[in-house]
Amino acid sequence: MAKFTDYHLREGIYRALTKMRFTQPTPVQERLIPVILQGKSVVGQSQTGSGKTHTFLIPIFEKLDANQHKVQTIITTPSRELAQQIYQAAQTMTASFPETEQPKIGLFVGGSDKQRQIHQLQHEQPQLVIGTPGRLRDLYQSGALALHTAQTLVVDEADMVLDLGFLPDVDAIAGALPADLQMLVFSATIPQKLRPFLKKYMNQPVIEEIPTATVIAPTIKNILLETKGRSKDDLIYQLLTMGNPYLALVFANTKERAREIARDLRERGLKVAEIHGDIQPRERKRTMQRIQHLDYQYVVATDLASRGIDIPGVSLIINDGIPNDLEFFVHRVGRTGRNGMEGTAITLYDPEEENKVAQVEQLGVVFEPMTLSKGELKPGIDRRRRRQRSKTQTKLDPTMIGMVKKQKKQVKPGYKRRIKKNIERDTQFKKRTAKRQAQRSQRKAHKSN
Known part of the structure; x- marks a missing residue:
């Protein structure tokens, strides 16, 4: 079983993992962290709660250089809340590094003060950018955010990005990045409509589908x-x-x-x-x-x-x-x-x-x-069980049972339809017989009176 120490990471990362009480990698982390550390592009398909966020954050922090004052990594998410969550996780990682090694992290999402963000970017570009696709695209196209220097792009919850219509924004961001871009795509599912985008920007990515033992956690x-x-x-x-x-x-x-x-x-x-x-x-x-x-x-x-x-x-x-x-x-x-x-x-x-x-x-x-x-x-x-008990079955007499068995043995086209007709014919015959019997009884009773 793999351990985080197998990856030979920076001390600040190990301090952060200890603080978060992460003892050993989850399956998706075990499979993909070594691959990402090698600089390869990946497509990770894994269910929610599987540890995807730190699967990309750990190798990102291994490579971030606080001395290079330019955008090095971009993380896009389909919702403001998810962007905020990843930002908080990244801040926890940053706090475990010495002050001189702490990278600058920028959070840019819709609904926040765009002019204030532009003003901040005029003074300093963050090394790690986290945000929603629409706001990141706006800031880049306005010239405020220099995304073109990034070497790594993370597309988190890619299927939700597609469903919410944000793929054109992510496409515009990816199109502005270097040709040797490392792209990390994480998603619970990989829809067919997402595949042209992946093929456009990813050259022979490592694709890992992490199966889950149970759909719902046993806890x-x-x-x-x-x-x-x-x-x-x-x-x-x-x-x-x-x-x-x-x-x-x-x-x-x-x-x-x-x-x-x-x-x-x-x-x-x-x-x-x-x-x-x-x-x-x-x-x-x-x-x-x-x-x-x-x-x-x-x-x-x-x-x-x-x-x-x-x-x-x-x-x-x-x-x-x-x-x-x-x-x-x-x-x-x-x-x-x-x-x-x-x-x-x-x-x-x-x-x-x-x-x-x-x-x-x-x-x-x-x-x-x-x-x-x-x-x-x-x-x-x-x-x-309740539904099965509620189903009533027509009780067949021995003659009809024999007919059903005989027809099934022949296994000819339309035998099920013929069996059904025979059963209906038998049921109608019994109803008519019972009705005639009842009528006879009524006539007898009438004569006796």
Whole structure:
């Protein structure tokens, strides 16, 4: 089993790893850190929570030179929150280096003061640039940010970059960089539409798909709870208040639904934070900071927060239904049970969502069915067993059973259709016979009277 000491890194990196209590590399780190240190381009496909951020940060800090006052590495992310998270991780790494070896880090995201950033860049260019594609492109095209000197470009959560329409911005950034660029692409999935971009800028990259033993971490208790006609608002409130979660995240499929849940919980006396697209960037940033400082115990969010937002100490996840994009289910649940800690994820579903539940199970997710009764979660009936029991089968007489077996042995085209017709014909014959018998009985009774 590999150890970080096998990579012969700078002392500042080892001090940072000790401070973060990183004892040994995750599978994606073990496979890709040595390759990145060799200067090769890579495509790393791995699920959320697998340690992708430090897979690229560790080799980046090994190569950053604080004495060269120019942009050396660029990290692009699809969301402001993820950029902020990577920035904080990079700051933790920087703080472990001697002051003379500390690189300058710049964070540039949409929704922040662009003119102030331009003013800062006129005095000094950062060695490490972290930001959202649109803002980085704007700053470069305005002449404020000298991205063209960078030797390494990281595209984090590339599939989300594609989905949100940021790929043209990343393309413009990559097109301004040297031909011998080292590109590091990390993503949970590699969509077909992303491949032309990768082929354009990457020459024989090392491609690693890191399989996961289980889709959901074994430290997560994954509960399925049918609403049974009850109000989801009532259920969410009961689930949040029947225990004392360290930090609880409630996920909604839409911004409108997130606002409804948050409003309902506030009316019931809970202090709730909201994270979704209708919250202004600066307010979202302040809210995230307050969550980090444990000012809130309950957070209601859309899937904006399910990708890459690492909020420490989340002990409870509640899904207000199953997301339309099933991949987000894994990202939602992955906000808890991190770093070996235990967590609980509860998914509410209506009867009409049976198909969605089955699709999530096809991803490899194993649910534990439960019911909520008198403020307590109790083992429930497996919905699959219940559905199987509800199916009624037509009982065939021995003659029909023999016919079915005979037809199956012949295995000729259309035999299933013929069997079905024979069964229907037999059923109709029995109904007519029973009806005639009933009529005879009625006539006999009438004559006797």
